[in-house]
Amino acid sequence: MSVLLQVDDLRVAFATRHGTVEALRGVSLRLDAGETLGIVGESGSGKSVTALAMMRLLDQAGRITGGSIHFRGQDITRAGRDIMRPLRGAAMSMIFQNPRAALNPIRQVGLQIADVLRAHRPLAAREARDQALELLRAVQIRDPERRLDAYPHELSGGMSQRVMIAMAIACEPSLLIADEPTTGLDVTTQQTVMELLAEITARRGMALALITHDLGLAARYCQRIAVMEQGLLVEEAPPARLFGAPGHAYTRRLVAASPTRHSTVQSLVGAAPLPPPPPRPAGPPLLMVTRLGKSFGPGAPAVDDVSFSLSAGESLGLVGESGSGKSTISRLICRLLDQDAGGIKLDGEEIGLVPAARFHRHAKRRDIQLVFQDAGESLNPRFTAAESIADPLRNLLGLRDRAELRRRAAEFAARCGLEAALLDRFPHQLSGGQRARVGIARAIAAGPRLLVLDEPTAALDVSVQAVVLHLLDQLRRETGLAFLFVSHDLNVVRMMCERTMVLQGGRVVEEGHSAQVFAAPQAPYTAALLAAIPHFEPVA
Numbered sequence: 001m002s003v004l005l006q007v008d009d010l011r012v013a014f015a016t017r018h019g020t021v022e023a024l025r026g027v028s029l030r031l032d033a034g035e036t037l038g039i040v041g042e043s044g045s046g047k048s049v050t051a052l053a054m055m056r057l058l059d060q061a062g063r064i065t066g067g068s069i070h071f072r073g074q075d076i077t078r079a080g081r082d083i084m085r086p087l088r089g090a091a092m093s094m095i096f097q098n099p100r101a102a103l104n105p106i107r108q109v110g111l112q113i114a115d116v117l118r119a120h121r122p123l124a125a126r127e128a129r130d131q132a133l134e135l136l137r138a139v140q141i142r143d144p145e146r147r148l149d150a151y152p153h154e155l156s157g158g159m160s161q162r163v164m165i166a167m168a169i170a171c172e173p174s175l176l177i178a179d180e181p182t183t184g185l186d187v188t189t190q191q192t193v194m195e196l197l198a199e200i201t202a203r204r205g206m207a208l209a210l211i212t213h214d215l216g217l218a219a220r221y222c223q224r225i226a227v228m229e230q231g232l233l234v235e236e237a238p239p240a241r242l243f244g245a246p247g248h249a250y251t252r253r254l255v256a257a258s259p260t261r262h263s264t265v266q267s268l269v270g271a272a273p274l275p276p277p278p279p280r281p282a283g284p285p286l287l288m289v290t291r292l293g294k295s296f297g298p299g300a301p302a303v304d305d306v307s308f309s310l311s312a313g314e315s316l317g318l319v320g321e322s323g324s325g326k327s328t329i330s331r332l333i334c335r336l337l338d339q340d341a342g343g344i345k346l347d348g349e350e351i352g353l354v355p356a357a358r359f360h361r362h363a364k365r366r367d368i369q370l371v372f373q374d375a376g377e378s379l380n381p382r383f384t385a386a387e388s389i390a391d392p393l394r395n396l397l398g399l400r401d402r403a404e405l406r407r408r409a410a411e412f413a414a415r416c417g418l419e420a421a422l423l424d425r426f427p428h429q430l431s432g433g434q435r436a437r438v439g440i441a442r443a444i445a446a447g448p449r450l451l452v453l454d455e456p457t458a459a460l461d462v463s464v465q466a467v468v469l470h471l472l473d474q475l476r477r478e479t480g481l482a483f484l485f486v487s488h489d490l491n492v493v494r495m496m497c498e499r500t501m502v503l504q505g506g507r508v509v510e511e512g513h514s515a516q517v518f519a520a521p522q523a524p525y526t527a528a529l530l531a532a533i534p535h536f537e538p539v540a
Contacts (some may be wrong), residue, residue: 004072004175004207005031005054011066012046012231018238023049025231026067033174036201036208038222038239040215040254042461043432045228047211048097048142051177054209055085055094071175090120093168097180099160103152109163110136116170135166139196146539156322158189165197172204179211183459186321186488191532194221213461215258216534221242227251243536259491260535261518266471268466268495274477284348285309286482287333293341294328302328304506306342312449315476315483317488317497317514321530324503325485330452333484334370335359348448353359366396369448373455375439379427385438386423389413391393392446406444416441433464437471444475452484457492469496490533494518502526 003246012024014346024046031037039047052058068077096102114128136144139162182190203206218225219239227235246252257268266273287310295301303325309318318326331337335356343351346364354362372378379388389409393399457465487493500517502510508524521527
């Protein structure tokens with residue numbers, strides 16, 4: 001195979017208020033024509049900086065301080081705009097992590113695809129529109145004629161990602177860089193997107209650089225995998241060798257922290273098994289949901305005739321594709337939405353009769369708390385960590401004494417493993433794992449009995465995710481909290497939840513003990529979800 005891209009001893013630095021930060025410290029890698037290379041590592045390892053440097057898309061604060069980048073034999077390390085503009089989109093292209101942020105929100109997607117085509121080819125508007133339609137068909141988007149005139153906010157996450165892929169392949173580049181292209185997608189949509197990328201790159205002879213923190217995804221789709229840590233490439237090998245016998249200590253830690261079909265929460269962090277939770281009190285369940293229904297306009301309901309119960313100290317996982325009703329159910333139970341039908345009882349009291357707009361004043365408000373998917377987005381940017389944790393103490397328990405609020409905030413922070421020195425920091429000054437701990441501490445501060453966890457670790461690196469999951473598992477066992485765990489990561493649900501409920505199109509298609517559901521699924525839909533999980537099997 002001929003070498004398409006050659007990176008030698010690449011060094012990149014960023015100017016910050018606190019001085020110069022070295023983001024890449026001598027990275028060397030190659031990508032052959034038609035090859036798929038995985039680049040893995042945690043946040044801050046340099047994966048995305050490497051991709052942006054290869055595309056020459058570093059922002060003004062970043063600059064290449066050493067090394068070289070050769071594309072198709074041409075040195076582009078310091079190439080100007082006149083050289084890079086015709087290459088980008090036509091010869092090399094990039095799929096960004098967050099398609100909704102990358103797409104223009106006020107321009108129809110068909111016009112955005114046409115913009116790419118017309119930037120590199122002399123096409124009339126009608127020709128460009130026809131080719132844009134063909135590209136939407138090529139990425140297998142549903143009802144492409146209608147989607148052509150849609151705006152990004154009218155598309156699901158999976159559809160938005162397909163539009164990004166259509167734009168990236170529009171001019172048939174020889175190099176495609178995909179930066180976390182499936183983050184936030186459910187397993188079946190993720191599989192569909194990756195199979196589509198694999199099929200398109202193979203059919204068109206493209207090379208693909210797949211940047212991901214999901215080792216299972218890299219194992220399934222990449223011929224070689226490069227592991228990055230703190231701006232260095234520390235190991236590179238085919239998947240079987242890399243996961244079968246990782247040579248570098250950092251690779252071994254990544255492999256150990258990545259959930260597999262046989263992991264336990266304790267094995268991910270190298271901890272001893274936790275003692276069994278205390279016996280559950282006899283009596284009626286803590287939460288009883290009966291024939292719950294919710295629609296958002298005409299058509300198929302978002303939640304249709306859903307019933308289940310949850311005992312004190314028990315953990316129940318809700319799984320299913322995007323649009324299956326998971327998040328709607330969690331918002332109904334938290335009384336952030338009013339249901340159209342059915343009942344919700346907490347401790348035998350019908351809270352479903354309390355309008356969502358008034359539930360914040362209800363005595364049961366403190367008993368149900370929510371841990372959000374993106375802790376950074378859910379924390380008040382003007383509140384320090386201590387103020388965020390103290391907020392429910394003030395609003396739900398009526399505490400006003402500043403010293404007592406500070407003491408209680410510090411207590412819950414310590415319980416969640418957050419250092420006291422971090423309490424006076426604002427969200428933007430905290431790492432993803434630290435923000436997640438603040439979000440959990442805030443949720444347990446008011447002494448709830450039920451925690452609704454909506455994808456609480458989806459945005460975290462695998463090692464941070466492992467620590468946060470272990471913390472949550474400890475909290476449930478020690479305090480008797482009940483968990484309603486919403487996630488598209490089925491391995492996480494298997495480890496964290498005693499029971500699993502599978503949703504499809506707003507209805508329950510399977511429910512049972514997690515071990516049984518995962519080992520011998522009864523519903524074809526459940527079997528399809530499990531089959532879509534990308535995985536690797538490390539050698540013990």
